[in-house]
Amino acid sequence: MNRFREQLREQRWDDHRYYHHSLINQSLHFLSAITFLVAYVVVWQDPALAALLAWGVAMTSRQAGHFFFEPKGYDDVNDCTHEYKEDIKVGYNLARKVVLMGLWAFSPIVLYVEPTFFGVFEAHRTAPQFFEHLGLIWLALGIGGLVFRTVHLFFIRDVETGLVWAAKIITDPFNDFRLYCKAPGQLVKQRIDARHTRAG
Template identity: 60%
Template sequence: MKDFLKALEIQRWDDHRYYHHSRINQSLHLLSALSFVLAYLMLFKDPAVAALIGWLVSMTSRQAGHFFFEPKGYDHVNKATHEHKEEIKVGYNLQRKVVLMALWAASPLLLYIDPTLLGAFEPAEAPLEFVRQVGMMWLWLGVAGLLFRTLHLFIIKDVQTGLVWMSKILTDPFHDIMLYRKAPLHLLRGELIDPMGHAAERG
């Protein structure tokens, strides 16, 4: 258990110091984290609504931060190129995220083309019912994306790395709230980039 928690700490630290320099990205991660917590709570009451919140608010805000606001140049704090960081990324790097988000965006078309989705649903009789069915599709897409990368890490790394990464992903919303709760205040003060002094000191 001690090794597991240490590995989880390392994955969290690397994710923060490599991929969260932008205060806008950090603020969007705070929004994402808060909405993910809401989605977690809704999961027990209404899974379809939980998935709609998770994908339409949580995932879009989170990934927008990475795609549009996070610096892609040389990382002087960590002395690493963007390409190197993408290569060593444990979870979904930007290329993998493009694939995942493309599947998410295209998936409602499958339900439009085949209203039963190969027998998984009864054809929707109203727009709201269609939206709820899309929500259920997105829920299973999220589960599949999590399990696929976890199993992939089992193969290319080891079982512990995969389990640690899955644990990190599932608990990221709570950790991000603690980590980035002050990011909007920094942003309001005009600080677009976190100086990452703590990262430079820790190395």
């Protein structure tokens, strides 16, 4: 158990130090964490709504932080290249995230063109039914993405690494809330200070 906790701590630390330099990214992760925590509560009553929140707000804000605001150049703090970080990434690196987010973005189009989603649902007749079915598809995609990478890690690393990563992903909202709760305030202060510097 101590080894499991140590690996979990190490994966969390690597994720933080390699991929969360930007205050904008940290702030978006804080928003993502809050939304995921709400989704964790809602999922027991309305799984489709929870998935719509998780993918529509939490995942999009989270991944926008990584794709658009996180530096991609040489990491002077950790003395390594972006390519090195992507190569050693335990979970979904940016290339894998493109595939996952592509499936997420493409699924509403498939559901619109194929209203039964190839026989999984009765064809939707109203917008609320469409979004309920879409939420369930996104829920399956989220669970599938977690299970797929976990099992994949069993083979390319080892079982413990896969289980630790799965535990990290599930508990990330709690950890990110704690780590990045001050980021929005720091970001606002940074912007105000920069404006005053330019004005001066």
